Amino acid sequence: MKELSYQTVRSPRRKTVTITVERDRTVIVRAPQDTTDEEVQRLVVGKRQWIIEKLRHPQKYRNRLHPPGKEVVNGEAALYLGCEYRIELVETSSGEVEFAQGFKVPRAHQAKRRRVLKDWYMARAKEIILPRAQQRGHELGARFKAAKIVENWYRWGSCTVRDNVNFNWRLIKAPMFVIDYVIVHELAHFLEANHTARFWSIMRAHVPAMDKAKDWLKEHGQVLEEEV
Numbered sequence: 001m002k003e004l005s006y007q008t009v010r011s012p013r014r015k016t017v018t019i020t021v022e023r024d025r026t027v028i029v030r031a032p033q034d035t036t037d038e039e040v041q042r043l044v045v046g047k048r049q050w051i052i053e054k055l056r057h058p059q060k061y062r063n064r065l066h067p068p069g070k071e072v073v074n075g076e077a078a079l080y081l082g083c084e085y086r087i088e089l090v091e092t093s094s095g096e097v098e099f100a101q102g103f104k105v106p107r108a109h110q111a112k113r114r115r116v117l118k119d120w121y122m123a124r125a126k127e128i129i130l131p132r133a134q135q136r137g138h139e140l141g142a143r144f145k146a147a148k149i150v151e152n153w154y155r156w157g158s159c160t161v162r163d164n165v166n167f168n169w170r171l172i173k174a175p176m177f178v179i180d181y182v183i184v185h186e187l188a189h190f191l192e193a194n195h196t197a198r199f200w201s202i203m204r205a206h207v208p209a210m211d212k213a214k215d216w217l218k219e220h221g222q223v224l225e226e227e228v
């Protein structure tokens, strides 16, 4: 059996070990400072099948449609709820990003424009996705502790071992039927842990636009990697 190669990144702030497969197919193990090489090795071996599946996953590793770190400038566009809107730098006194059929970013924030735009997205994601998750959870009978909007580079949504559910803030860029798909997908895992026939029949019953949503995600997966 071929050895899996991986990098270990230790941090004193970290309390748990996570294993991620990056886009360039490097496997990174993030671990608390005092984790030994042997412990890391054992965890990697335990997760071997999962890692191999991730490494084989095709769509995650498609080429980027946009170069990384593209500039936010006048005339450029950004997605919100599935539609593209222009980004403009404007003179305002409020100092806030405004949205009126387009993004108006205060010129004063030019240097940190990505961050203010991200804050704006984050706030909209909380306003729109979290109540929707509550509602859909209620309909499905999926009992989760808390729903959160998180920074997550490779996934749209995830369930945690503590019965929480996390959604990537970039999901707010997607159309509502896609947001709904991702929400129900994560919540359906509370009823059925794996992608079994039962899982997909729950999905189909609750998300009529499921196939369309999956297609959108395949097509626009690179949205996950954009900085804003």
Ligand SMILES: [Zn+2]
Residues within 6 Å of the ligand: 185, 189, 195
């Ligand atoms: Zn799933």
